[in-house]
Amino acid sequence: MSGTGRTGSTAARTRNTPRAVRLGPRAAAALGLVTVIGVMAFGWPLLAAPGSGVAHSGDAPWLFAALLPLLLAVVVAAIADGGLDAKAVAMLGVLAAAGAALRPLGAGTAGIEPMFFLMVLAGRVLGPGFGFVLGAVSMFASALLTGGVGPWLPFQMLAMGWVSGGAGLLPGARSLRGRRELLVLAGYGALAALAYGFVMNLQGWPYLGGLSTGVSYVPGDPLGANLSRFLAYCLATSLGWDLPRAALTAVLSLTLGPAVLKALRRATRRAAFEPEVSFAAGEAGEAGEAGEPTPTPGEGEGAER
Numbered sequence: 001m002s003g004t005g006r007t008g009s010t011a012a013r014t015r016n017t018p019r020a021v022r023l024g025p026r027a028a029a030a031l032g033l034v035t036v037i038g039v040m041a042f043g044w045p046l047l048a049a050p051g052s053g054v055a056h057s058g059d060a061p062w063l064f065a066a067l068l069p070l071l072l073a074v075v076v077a078a079i080a081d082g083g084l085d086a087k088a089v090a091m092l093g094v095l096a097a098a099g100a101a102l103r104p105l106g107a108g109t110a111g112i113e114p115m116f117f118l119m120v121l122a123g124r125v126l127g128p129g130f131g132f133v134l135g136a137v138s139m140f141a142s143a144l145l146t147g148g149v150g151p152w153l154p155f156q157m158l159a160m161g162w163v164s165g166g167a168g169l170l171p172g173a174r175s176l177r178g179r180r181e182l183l184v185l186a187g188y189g190a191l192a193a194l195a196y197g198f199v200m201n202l203q204g205w206p207y208l209g210g211l212s213t214g215v216s217y218v219p220g221d222p223l224g225a226n227l228s229r230f231l232a233y234c235l236a237t238s239l240g241w242d243l244p245r246a247a248l249t250a251v252l253s254l255t256l257g258p259a260v261l262k263a264l265r266r267a268t269r270r271a272a273f274e275p276e277v278s279f280a281a282g283e284a285g286e287a288g289e290a291g292e293p294t295p296t297p298g299e300g301e302g303a304e305r
Helices: 002-016 025-047 060-081 086-106 115-146 153-167 179-208 223-237 239-255 257-271 284-290
Strands: none
Touching (some): 025 153, 025 179, 060 153, 086 115, 086 257, 115 153, 115 257, 153 179, 179 257, 223 239, 239 257
């Protein structure tokens, strides 16, 4: 009976905390670093000091576009060093391929991009570390598939990594289930889809500098003046795409969410990422003499059944 209890407890913990990639201190520090650099990469026009002139306002986006892939590679390496095993890599490949295949379905028409809901649900189930890597890799794969490779790609990878990784940080990962969880994910997905459009506008907006329009970026202008121009730019150019993207993400999360969440959680349990090893009563001594741990009977596939 005690062995059965331990097995049930282990299976319950696996169901409650399915994490394909666990964030260690080094990985968390790397993610923090790339986030800080990413904020600078996106927000440097608004962060520039008034009267500075921003001498390199033309080539700064290209500089960050070259730097971000290196930072993303550091993050991926740090996370992988903390436990991205073969099973996690296989799941990453499958989900990234699915996300890349979903993106061209709407071809970006009127903001129809169904990949967002999958990134949100996968990040929720598999955690912030896996979610960040999945978002970045999926965007890279979709760019190769659609021919959308350009200086904007590193920014898209970073922004999608934030979208998917942020879903893994939502509260109630162990206890929140059912309709309430779907509402949380739908609300987060809608806000994240809007925020994605917002930050991607920041990436392209400085290219309008010097065009002398009411929404153009003016290097060195005060923060308030440039921010008002930027908000007007968002309203005039992208809000018609961002709102449908947000609505579609919320609708897909509510309608397809139960089936997708169930499939992801079942796949994660079967993959048994980082399984715990314990000794059966009366077998610990024999296992110690043999030099190998003996797992408790009933663990693994049998525990799931």
